[in-house]
Amino acid sequence: MQDGLEAITAEKEETRVGEPGAVDALIGVRAGAGDLAQLVTAFGEVSMRLEATQERLRDEVRRLKRQLREADEELQRSRRLAALGEMAAGIAHEVRNPLGSIRLYATLLEEDLGDRPEERRTAARIRQAVCGLDAVVGDVLAFSREMRVRVAPIDLEDLVAGVVSACRGDLCARVDVACGEGVDAVVGDASLLHRALVNLVRNASDAMRGAGIEDGVITVLSERETEAGDDRDEVVWRCLRVRDSGTGVAPEVVERMFNPFFTTRDAGTGLGLAIVHRIVDAHGGRVRVWNNADREPGTPGATVELRLPERSAARRADGLAGVVEIGDAAKGLERTRGGAAA
Amino acid sequence: MGATVLVVDDKELMRDSVGATLRRAGFDVAAASDGQAALRAVASKRPACVITDLNMPGMTGIELLEGIRAVDEDLPVVLMTAFGTIDTAVEAMRLGAFDYITKPFEGDELVISVKRAIQHAGLLR
Numbered sequence: 407m408q409d410g411l412e413a414i415t416a417e418k419e420e421t422r423v424g425e426p427g428a429v430d431a432l433i434g435v436r437a438g439a440g441d442l443a444q445l446v447t448a449f450g451e452v453s454m455r456l457e458a459t460q461e462r463l464r465d466e467v468r469r470l471k472r473q474l475r476e477a478d479e480e481l482q483r484s485r486r487l488a489a490l491g492e493m494a495a496g497i498a499h500e501v502r503n504p505l506g507s508i509r510l511y512a513t514l515l516e517e518d519l520g521d522r523p524e525e526r527r528t529a530a531r532i533r534q535a536v537c538g539l540d541a542v543v544g545d546v547l548a549f550s551r552e553m554r555v556r557v558a559p560i561d562l563e564d565l566v567a568g569v570v571s572a573c574r575g576d577l578c579a580r581v582d583v584a585c586g587e588g589v590d591a592v593v594g595d596a597s598l599l600h601r602a603l604v605n606l607v608r609n610a611s612d613a614m615r616g617a618g619i620e621d622g623v624i625t626v627l628s629e630r631e632t633e634a635g636d637d638r639d640e641v642v643w644r645c646l647r648v649r650d651s652g653t654g655v656a657p658e659v660v661e662r663m664f665n666p667f668f669t670t671r672d673a674g675t676g677l678g679l680a681i682v683h684r685i686v687d688a689h690g691g692r693v694r695v696w697n698n699a700d701r702e703p704g705t706p707g708a709t710v711e712l713r714l715p716e717r718s719a720a721r722r723a724d725g726l727a728g729v730v731e732i733g734d735a736a737k738g739l740e741r742t743r744g745g746a747a748a
Numbered sequence: 749m750g751a752t753v754l755v756v757d758d759k760e761l762m763r764d765s766v767g768a769t770l771r772r773a774g775f776d777v778a779a780a781s782d783g784q785a786a787l788r789a790v791a792s793k794r795p796a797c798v799i800t801d802l803n804m805p806g807m808t809g810i811e812l813l814e815g816i817r818a819v820d821e822d823l824p825v826v827l828m829t830a831f832g833t834i835d836t837a838v839e840a841m842r843l844g845a846f847d848y849i850t851k852p853f854e855g856d857e858l859v860i861s862v863k864r865a866i867q868h869a870g871l872l873r
Contacts (some may be wrong), residue, residue, distance in 0.1 A: 513854065
């Protein structure tokens with residue numbers, strides 16, 4: 407009988423706190439000692455541990471809900487941008503045809519008006535206006551056209567040096583690079599990521615200039631983050647962040663800032679950030695924006711984060727360059743060419 | 749009489765403006781509004797060069813190029829498009845197009861491309 411009780415007690419002791427039966431297990435141990443005070447203390451300890459476990463679980467549920475909401479918002483935004491892109495491509499195509507004719511007719515008119523300088527200047531202005539419109543159409547097409555991602559490892563310092571060089575003369579801020587440990591390279595399409603970073607750096611600089619900040623700092627950071635994914639797989643993200651020291655972004659602007667033609671400035675087409683979003687979509691990644699003060703109270707400015715999936719991208723980069731078509735990122739990975747399919 | 753250039757585009761304004769620019773440069777111009785009409789024109793009177801839009805309803809510019817190549821290996825074809833990508837340009841050249849220009853182009857760009865195409869074809873003969 408005694409042997410049987412000991413066996414049950416030993417079995418219960420193996421039951422971990424927080425699991426069903428844990429309370430019974432400890433009560434059993436203490437009751438065996440016959441000390442009521444110890445029993446009450448043990449009960450209190452177990453209750454506290456259970457409370458802590460419940461709190462952890464509640465936190466986990468909150469975190470998962472937040473992740474789900476963010477992923478859902480991101481998906482909705484990507485779908486909206488894809489639909490807008492299709493429409494924009496159609497419009498751009500229809501606009502470029504008459505633009506071509508206007509340009510040719512304006513050139514003929516300029517030639518015909520050789521002896522009438524005033525009218526000739528008018529014809530020249532028509533031709534110049536066509537060039538301006540064509541630049542807008544070019545941006546629309548860049549936003550809307552099918553993007554093919556050719557992934558390869560890229561040195562982050564080189565990438566940022568190229569971005570600074572491309573923006574030279576346009577910036578009112580210093581650009582720094584800060585790489586997390588072991589993340590001095592990213593895997594992606596060099597020319598597309600160059601374009602995305604140029605757009606973000608210019609955008610940050612313009613925002614600071616618009617706010618009257620002349621000595622701002624833009625920092626390009628790279629970090630690695632691990633996140634629980636579907637089927638309990640871990641998703642490893644390579645996060646590229648462009649952080650400025652400006653006045654931040656108004657909450658109502660955050661949701662709309664990636665829409666084509668949305669701009670808070672007088673100049674520009676409002677396509678820069680929409681193109682950034684398409685580029686990240688094409689990599690199967692995500693875009694996030696936050697005000698720095700939300701995470702580090704008292705810190706000015708905002709951060710735009712490009713989250714690129716490290717594992718799938720690395721796998722594609724292993725060997726032949728991969729090609730991913732924009733649209734459905736998951737299908738895009740399956741359509742990878744060159745025998746290095748993910 | 750200059751060399752004849754066949755202009756193929758489903759957009760009337762493009763046929764007219766491209767034709768006017770080429771006539772101003774001294775070429776004779778014939779026009780077709782789709783690929784089938786262009787193939788008939790090539791069969792009835794061979795032009796010195798064909799300049800065709802890429803995106804047309806029915807037969808595309810690439811299909812027209814293939815149709816021309818089936819009956820005439822040397823006739824130079826220049827493609828024009830409002831929606832150019834490197835991949836399409838490469839594909840067009842691989843199929844035997846002489847040149848590829850993106851709308852809206854300058855008149856000079858058009859004329860130089862057509863002149864080079866005709867000269868090149870002349871050297872081949």
